[in-house]
Amino acid sequence: MKVIFAGGGTGGHLIAGLSIAEEITSRFPNAEVIFLGTNKKSESVYIEGRGYKFRQIKACTLTSFSRLPVFIFVSLIGIIHSLINIIKIKPDIIIGLGGYGSVLPVIAAYVVGVPIVLIEQNVIPGRANLLMARWVDCVLCHWEGTTRWFKKGCIHVTGIPVRNNIIRDKMDIADNVLDLTSQKKTLLIMGGSQGAQVINKVMLQSIPRLKSLIPDLQIIHLTGKHGYKEAKVAYDKMEIRAFVSEFLDDIGIAYGLSDMVICRAGANTTAEISAVGIPVIFIPYPYATDNHQYWNAYELAKRGGALIIKQEELEPERVIELVSNLLMNDDKLNDMRKINKSLSKPFAAKRVVDKIFQTLEAKRPKRNIILTRTVEGSETRKYIKKDEPYLTKIL
Helix, strand or coil: CEEEEECCCCHHHHHHHHHHHHHHHHHCCCCEEEEEECCCHHHHHHHHCCCCEEEECCCCCCCCHHHHHHHHHHHHHHHHHHHHHHHHHCCCEEEECCCHHHHHHHHHHHHHCCCEEEEECCCCCCHHHHHHHHHCCEEEECCHHHHHHCCCCCEEECCCCCCCCCCCCHHHHHCCCCCCCCCCEEEEEECCCCCHHHHHHHHHHHHHHHHHHCCCEEEEEECCCCCHHHHHHHHHHHCCCEEEECCCCCHHHHHHHCCEEEECCCHHHHHHHHHHCCCEEECCCCCCHHHHHHHHHHHHHCCCCEEECCHHHCCHHHHHHHHHHHHCCHHHHHHHHHHHHHCCCCCHHHHHHHHHHHHHHHHCCCCCCEEEEECCCCCEEEEECCCCCCHHHHC
16 A cells, blocks of 8 residues: 655654654555655655655745745645656655645645545634635544534544654653652743744743742753753753753653643644643744634633633743742642643544545545454464455455
């Protein structure tokens, strides 16, 4: 079986794709997975670093009317590249991950009749997915509120899978590489790659006062690409126990240690926060398309699992008030944990992959598909679909 994931432009789309790819290859080790992405170097490094093939597709966004000729030219080249790759690979299905990097491969797949599944992570669908929905066989989303944007029968609420290392056991947390203790009140700060400087600046101004209010406070601060050196110097001067880094690949350790997180409200972040059940103060990125980060945050906030500070209202005094009130109120923290945990979708990966195979079954009922599934360690069995549905044999 061959599966193409199409997406890119932002890391969030690729994270979701990798989680789904992990579930597919864990079920069927012989499955071939290929990612089609944009020309951002970080995308190819990220995907290939996790053992999957990556092929670049020309794509760009339409930022102004004056760039329309360039947009049309690049898009035509991108569709041709996509068609060439699809014809060569001969995939059984294409999974669109959203973002401008997914549009051209999905169009090409529609032209040649390859089954298409879209993944929508945000509460308010992205414009790319709204455009592509008319051509696809199925849309899978995380939030109930998303269903009103798509035609009935086309969309299913499965949840969006989170990375395998998100939920960690207590032994991993106690013996952690961050050199922090699980006995102290811990605040996790994640500025994210977009607009992280705003959060970094305000938090560094807030920490001295928070330290005086909460003597046993320790910090995990992930600064993003910019601001690391400034933050590191500031924490050294404050003499507070802290782990400071541009990013942390094993984010599950940070979630497990922390009592609360301050962060943006990207789709993957909100899914991860509900998966681990951590209380959160969201600072939505205000320039996201259709303000989708605010509406992601609102899904948790309206139930009581999160607080929201709009970026234009982000001031040290506001942060100090909210953080200190929460960290010194264990009952409130426990209530928020329970609420967020209740919003988690722990079997999202299984549901998503089940729907992918069901879509493939419905679209190509007569095609022979050979799948090899690992059974009890190293033993393998081959399943060949002929006239009866192969789902009854492998799921």
